[in-house]
Amino acid sequence: NAGVTQTPKFQVLKTGQSMTLQCAQDMNHEYMSWYRQDPGMGLRLIHYSVGAGITDQGEVPNGYNVSRSTTEDFPLRLLSAAPSQTSVYFCASSYGSAGRSPLHFGNGTRLTVT
């Protein structure tokens, strides 16, 4: 039972570098989302997708891109990393909408931008 798998677990970037955080789920969930977790801020929604080919912005989308070419995968791209993007990133999926069906979270990617 893999659930939601995130890679890598840890990453250090220099300012201006780009990278992609990977997220895959094997539960055939339609809804997938990315959150960032910062001390004292809780979890904030970056982008979400209600199905393959459909994405939308969350609360803090600036500096991030997403795409959803398959039901299983929902990568998060940082185009030009900034120190303010130092955070722990969580991918989450659910069968239905985020409020009605339980969100299943991955174990996170800890990103440091220097």
Next chain:
Amino acid sequence: GQQLNQSPQSMFIQEGEDVSMNCTSSSIFNTWLWYKQDPGEGPVLLIALYKAGELTSNGRLTAQFGITRKDSFLNISASIPSDVGIYFCAGRSPKNTGTASKLTFGTGTRLQVTL
């Protein structure tokens, strides 16, 4: 955006004690969820509440959906060391309906249990 305030921010308790924490919002929600996050892992759903006044238990955990729809409470009875972690509340606003319903998360309550 909407804010969810959790209280307390952190607490140290002794094993066997009962724990209470709450979450308040400036606007009404129609769903309240409580998650627990263990160190190095993602949050895991503990309890879901869908109606004002609803009281739901999951083992030693009990959560309530406040009558005003602006708050929720989580109680843990007879705490044990594995209760250590961060507890998050999350809510869904009536304005966020349909297939793209989004959750707003609280800032978390960090619980530490001493023997």
